[in-house]
Amino acid sequence: DADVTQTPRNRITKTGKRIMLECSQTKGHDRMYWYRQDPGLGLRLIYYSFDVKDINKGEISDGYSVSRQAQAKFSLSLESAIPNQTALYFCATSDPGQGLSNEKLFFGSGTQLSVL
Amino acid sequence: AQSVTQPDIHITVSEGASLELRCNYSYGATPYLFWYVQSPGQGLQLLLKYFSGDTLVQGIKGFEAEFKRSQSSFNLRKPSVHWSDAAEYFCAVGFTGGGNKLTFGTGTQLKVEL
Numbered sequence: 001d002a003d004v005t006q007t008p009r010n011r012i013t014k015t016g017k018r019i020m021l022e023c024s025q026t027k028g029h030d031r032m033y034w035y036r037q038d039p040g041l042g043l044r045l046i047y048y049s050f051d052v053k054d055i056n057k058g059e060i061s062d063g064y065s066v067s068r069q070a071q072a073k074f075s076l077s078l079e080s081a082i083p084n085q086t087a088l089y090f091c092a093t094s095d096p097g098q099g100l101s102n103e104k105l106f107f108g109s110g111t112q113l114s115v116l
Numbered sequence: 117a118q119s120v121t122q123p124d125i126h127i128t129v130s131e132g133a134s135l136e137l138r139c140n141y142s143y144g145a146t147p148y149l150f151w152y153v154q155s156p157g158q159g160l161q162l163l164l165k166y167f168s169g170d171t172l173v174q175g176i177k178g179f180e181a182e183f184k185r186s187q188s189s190f191n192l193r194k195p196s197v198h199w200s201d202a203a204e205y206f207c208a209v210g211f212t213g214g215g216n217k218l219t220f221g222t223g224t225q226l227k228v229e230l
Contacts, residue, residue, distance in 0.1 A: 042220040042222040042223050043220040045217055045218075090160070092159075104150075105160070105162065109159050110157075
């Protein structure tokens with residue numbers, strides 16, 4: 001089983017609909033992230049959480065919200081989806097406990113979201 | 117704020133040829149630099165990273181990268197490319213205390229011709 005699991009893998013929805021993307025991890029990491037990937041733009045950070053009680057906005061948080069239900073779960077919501085939110089969304093985790101030099105991101109396989 | 121530039125959107129090389137992917141960064145202090153690879157339909161996987169010390173770092177799959185402070189560059193190299201190296205490659209920069217809130221470049225798509 002994958003260490004970082006994203007559901008669903010693909011989703012097509014209509015403008016104005018509420019959408020939730022889910023991420024769960026079995027790595028035991030405190031830190032979790034949501035990134036968005038657009039062709040030609042690379043990955044951009046939407047939200048991140050350093051522990052269950054810590055939620056922070058990234059560079060492109062407008063139109064999104066998150067919930068850290070547990071150490072292992074971090075959900076991303078689009079309250080009212082719009083077409084320019086069509087993108088590939090990645091969840092990632094990291095563990096600072098091994099020291100900064102050893103910290104790295106572990107990514108899920110992504111969720112392709114299309115907003116019509 | 118930090119930024120990362122990958123000037124090559126697409127690169128095509130023949131199998132067995134050498135490879136160099138360019139990455140330039142902008143950051144006021146000493147950066148932490150990373151290269152990630154994304155295979156089709158997959159998430160990103162860390163190839164290598166630079167935090168301090170030796171400016172030539174070795175990574176997985178035979179890749180290496182060299183940090184050149186004077187040029188603000190962190191180019192990725194491989195002496196002999198394999199067909200399985202076809203993927204998209206992302207350079208990223210982080211900073212102390214950033215907790216992996218990385219800034220990614222726009223990516224370079226590598227095609228390998230047999």
